[in-house]
Amino acid sequence: MATVSLEKLVKRYGSLEVVHGIDLEVADREFIALVGPSGCGKSTTLRMIAGLEPVSGGNLKIGGRVVNDLPPRARNLAMVFQSYALYPHMTVRENMGFSLKIAGQKPEEIAPQVEEAARTLDLTHLLDRRPSQLSGGQRQRVAMGRAIVRQPDVFLFDEPLSNLDAKLRTQMRVEIKKLHAKVQSTVIYVTHDQVEAMTLADRIVIMRDGYIEQVGTPEDVFQRPHSKFVAGFIGSPPMNLKDAEIADGQVVFANGDRLPLPARFKDRVTAGQKVTFGLRPDDLYPTGHGIHSGEDADVHRQDLRVILTEPLGNETLVFSDFAGAEWVGRMLNPRRLSPGEALPFCFDLSQAHLFDRESGRTLRG
Amino acid sequence: MNDNAKARFNGFLLSAAHKIGLFLAMAVICLPGLWIVLASFRPTVEIMAKPPVWIPRDLSFDAYIAMFSGVGQGGIPVIEYFRNSVIISVTSTAIALALGMAGGYAFARFRFKAKSSIFLGLMLTRTVPGIALSLPLFFVYSKLGIIDTHFGLIVAYVALNVPFTIWLIDGFFRQVPKDLAEAAQIDGCTRWQAFWQVEFPLAGPGIASAGIFAFLTSWNEFALASQLTRSVNSKTLPVGLLDYTAEFTIDWRGMCALAVIMIIPALVLTFIVQKHLVSGLTSGAVKG
Numbered sequence: 001m002a003t004v005s006l007e008k009l010v011k012r013y014g015s016l017e018v019v020h021g022i023d024l025e026v027a028d029r030e031f032i033a034l035v036g037p038s039g040c041g042k043s044t045t046l047r048m049i050a051g052l053e054p055v056s057g058g059n060l061k062i063g064g065r066v067v068n069d070l071p072p073r074a075r076n077l078a079m080v081f082q083s084y085a086l087y088p089h090m091t092v093r094e095n096m097g098f099s100l101k102i103a104g105q106k107p108e109e110i111a112p113q114v115e116e117a118a119r120t121l122d123l124t125h126l127l128d129r130r131p132s133q134l135s136g137g138q139r140q141r142v143a144m145g146r147a148i149v150r151q152p153d154v155f156l157f158d159e160p161l162s163n164l165d166a167k168l169r170t171q172m173r174v175e176i177k178k179l180h181a182k183v184q185s186t187v188i189y190v191t192h193d194q195v196e197a198m199t200l201a202d203r204i205v206i207m208r209d210g211y212i213e214q215v216g217t218p219e220d221v222f223q224r225p226h227s228k229f230v231a232g233f234i235g236s237p238p239m240n241l242k243d244a245e246i247a248d249g250q251v252v253f254a255n256g257d258r259l260p261l262p263a264r265f266k267d268r269v270t271a272g273q274k275v276t277f278g279l280r281p282d283d284l285y286p287t288g289h290g291i292h293s294g295e296d297a298d299v300h301r302q303d304l305r306v307i308l309t310e311p312l313g314n315e316t317l318v319f320s321d322f323a324g325a326e327w328v329g330r331m332l333n334p335r336r337l338s339p340g341e342a343l344p345f346c347f348d349l350s351q352a353h354l355f356d357r358e359s360g361r362t363l364r365g
Numbered sequence: 366m367n368d369n370a371k372a373r374f375n376g377f378l379l380s381a382a383h384k385i386g387l388f389l390a391m392a393v394i395c396l397p398g399l400w401i402v403l404a405s406f407r408p409t410v411e412i413m414a415k416p417p418v419w420i421p422r423d424l425s426f427d428a429y430i431a432m433f434s435g436v437g438q439g440g441i442p443v444i445e446y447f448r449n450s451v452i453i454s455v456t457s458t459a460i461a462l463a464l465g466m467a468g469g470y471a472f473a474r475f476r477f478k479a480k481s482s483i484f485l486g487l488m489l490t491r492t493v494p495g496i497a498l499s500l501p502l503f504f505v506y507s508k509l510g511i512i513d514t515h516f517g518l519i520v521a522y523v524a525l526n527v528p529f530t531i532w533l534i535d536g537f538f539r540q541v542p543k544d545l546a547e548a549a550q551i552d553g554c555t556r557w558q559a560f561w562q563v564e565f566p567l568a569g570p571g572i573a574s575a576g577i578f579a580f581l582t583s584w585n586e587f588a589l590a591s592q593l594t595r596s597v598n599s600k601t602l603p604v605g606l607l608d609y610t611a612e613f614t615i616d617w618r619g620m621c622a623l624a625v626i627m628i629i630p631a632l633v634l635t636f637i638v639q640k641h642l643v644s645g646l647t648s649g650a651v652k653g
Binding site: 052071073078079081086087099102150 | 562
């Protein structure tokens with residue numbers, strides 16, 4: 001069991017700096033997800049923690065001990081690779097017991113540990129197969145089994161589910177969560193899929209261009225995004241983000257369409273300020289079809305024309321036309337809509353966000 | 366005839382043509398070998414007969430018996446030649462493989478300055494015909510005093526084989542995903558252990574192919590060996606074949622018999638190593 005601390009961690013390739021001095025404290029037994037678009041430095045950070053990439057600057061501590069220059073084997077961690085990285089010339093049993101064999105344990109000591117892990121992951125019947133004879137999901141489980149057997153201080157996952165199909169991914173997500181509950185190790189999980197991050201992690205670290213944009217619980221980053229980037233990255237479908245200006249105590253969009261200024265931003269903006277207005281699809285719904293009743297004080301009602309709908313069964317995503325752009329709304333208890341139809345919509349402004357257009361930072365306190 | 370029957374008939378014709386073509390190609394490749402084996406059992410008159418005698422009438426082991434009968438009875442020092450060939454081929458192959466593995470691994474895994482130029486340079490050495498080097502090599506060797514030694518030939522063959530083994534083994538290491546060595550390191554291996562436990566077994570087929578190639582090149586090489594060897598100290602089997610040529614005659618039967626002796630170890634080795642030339646060993650390592 002161990003904490004992981006990144007202190008001003010830097011990664012440089014020659015003169016190109018890709019991770020710019022990031023700070024992060026991961027508590028013991030915490031499940032941390034690193035998310036961000038490709039090239040944001042999340043995998044590089046993970047590989048530095050693993051010891052597969054040398055640290056160019058700052059300190060990396062595991063369990064309070066600086067490990068900057070220690071080789072991977074001296075860090076007592078386990079990693080599940082995106083590609084699974086199973087040893088193809090070994091059976092599942094040998095794959096899972098490999099780390100113990102290298103550590104010098106005797107075969108009779110290794111066997112019970114491998115079998116125990118295999119039971120946990122429901123792999124017992126596959127123990128004598130080779131990786132090439134397994135399906136993607138099974139390989140993924142073997143890779144996790146190989147990690148568990150090591151009883152590491154820290155588990156590292158590098159986009160472990162991105163090679164699986166959607167259904168299997170959901171299933172494995174649940175398994176990973178159960179696994180964490182069971183083994184109680186510190187987990188650092190890299191993914192570009194925000195749903196995975198939201199569902200699995202205790203805290204989410206959102207990275208962008210080698211910087212940390214925000215660290216927080218899933219609720220935190222969803223409800224209180226610090227920046228436009230986080231707001232747009234977390235949530236599916238993404239938040240509606242439209243550029244606007246503040247004038248006459250209202251939010252004025254480029255084509256002249258207006259929305260009332262959300263109450264909680266009244267004292268935080270000045271006239272003429274250039275902002276980005278953000279509203280989640282959940283907070284834009286046809287009247288009577290929303291999460292909220294639409295009776296609250298800070299709700300703005302307006303008729304909008306439907307451009308397109310995406311029925312998902314229990315809800316329908318409604319793309320409608322406002323302020324010269326396309327806005328996505330979420331319609332619960334849906335009924336059939338036809339494109340071109342005009343509907344009364346509720347803008348739940350109590351949930352709206354305003355960001356400074358220049359810096360992208362939130363304008364709420 | 367309907368379309369299906371026509372397509373079936375065409376398919377049949379095509380596969381028949383395919384088989385005939387393969388048979389002819391194999392015949393071209395195999396018949397000379399067969400002819401050598403056959404000729405080693407036949408008297409010279411029959412070998413040289415015009416028109417040729419296709420069906421052998423008079424088979425005997427005379428050539429083989431004579432070969433081992435010692436000087437004066439048509440014998441040649443075949444044991445010594447064989448010993449030299451084995452020592453030189455095995456040693457040079459082992460060295461070429463060791464260098465090839467080190468070099469191939471470096472080219473496949475590491476980034477360093479002028480990497481592609483060095484690689485190209487290595488490949489360019491293959492464009493020089495070995496025989497063109499025999500005279501300069503002879504001068505250098507005679508100055509160094511390593512003419513007619515095992516060492517001299519081993520050095521020459523290592524130099525001949527290393528670029529090829531590097532090239533071949535590089536390709537095989539490239540096919541072994543980098544993730545595997547990293548996973549092994551996280552599992553507690555040193556880089557060295559990761560290489561021997563994971564990457565080496567997976568590149569095995571490539572290393573085996575490179576080994577066969579290097580061995581056969583050294584085993585069969587004649588041009589350089591004929592210049593750089595003098596006596597039973599270092600003469601190899603291919604050079605030994607020349608012992609059957611006299612000023613006015615060539616003992617074709619004896620030569621063929623020695624050729625058979627040469628072919629057998631090469632064939633046996635290839636059969637043994639062939640088992641390891643299983644391709645697709647890395648399947649299942651990464652996403653599938």
